[in-house]
Amino acid sequence: FMYTIDENSINRIVQASHAIKYENRDEVYDANILLKNLDKTQDFKNEKLKADLIVKKGDIYNLTNNVKYTRDDFIKLNTNELNYDDKNKIVKNSKPFDAIYNTHSLKGTNLYLNINDNYVKANNTHFEIDVTKK
Numbered sequence: 001f002m003y004t005i006d007e008n009s010i011n012r013i014v015q016a017s018h019a020i021k022y023e024n025r026d027e028v029y030d031a032n033i034l035l036k037n038l039d040k041t042q043d044f045k046n047e048k049l050k051a052d053l054i055v056k057k058g059d060i061y062n063l064t065n066n067v068k069y070t071r072d073d074f075i076k077l078n079t080n081e082l083n084y085d086d087k088n089k090i091v092k093n094s095k096p097f098d099a100i101y102n103t104h105s106l107k108g109t110n111l112y113l114n115i116n117d118n119y120v121k122a123n124n125t126h127f128e129i130d131v132t133k134k
Contacts, residue, residue, distance in 0.1 A: 011036045016054075026056045033061070035086065042116060044072045049084060059087035071115065076100045079111070089115040097122075103130035 002019070004012035012035055016028035033049040052065035061084040063069075069077040069084065069091060079097035084090075091113040098107045108125035 009036065011038055024057060028054045028056075044074075047071050049082075051082070060085055074102050075115075077111075077113075091115060103132075104128060 002012075002014040003010050012033065014028060014034075015032045017030035019026065019028045019031075029052065031049070031051060031054045033054065035047045035049070037044050037046060048068070048070045049061060049063060050066070050068040051063035053063070055062045055064075061082075063082040063084065065080055067077075067079045067082045069075070069082060077091070077097060077099040079093050079095050081093045081095040083092050091111065093111050094109065096107070096109050097111050098105065099111075100106075105128045106120070106122065106125060107127075108122035110123040112121040113119070
């Protein structure tokens with residue numbers, strides 16, 4: 001376990017089977033990373049990254065194999081490759097993926113998701129929108 005702590009809170013928790021710190025990157029294996037939201041303008045509590053291998057260089061996380069990304073309980077993304085820019089909150093990949101946003105589902109390849117701007121772009125997509133009025 002590794003915790004990133006500032007004067008106000010714990011803002012990142014990393015759990016992994018093992019980790020290696022290099023001069024220009026960190027590698028964590030069988031990893032779960034919890035990133036707490038520090039931006040008060042955004043309406044979510046945390047994001048979770050999970051993968052067999054996560055390589056972090058600066059603010060960029062490269063996730064490989066059995067990748068799962070979640071934001072609270074309203075965004076879920078499964079794939080085998082994911083690049084996550086923690087600073088700009090941009091998720092992208094070039095592999096097949098399936099995602100759930102609230103009750104809507106999206107499947108495709110080559111995902112580009114700007115999380116803060118709610119902008120999604122993907123190829124070969126299948127999108128199902130739940131139009132049930134609640």
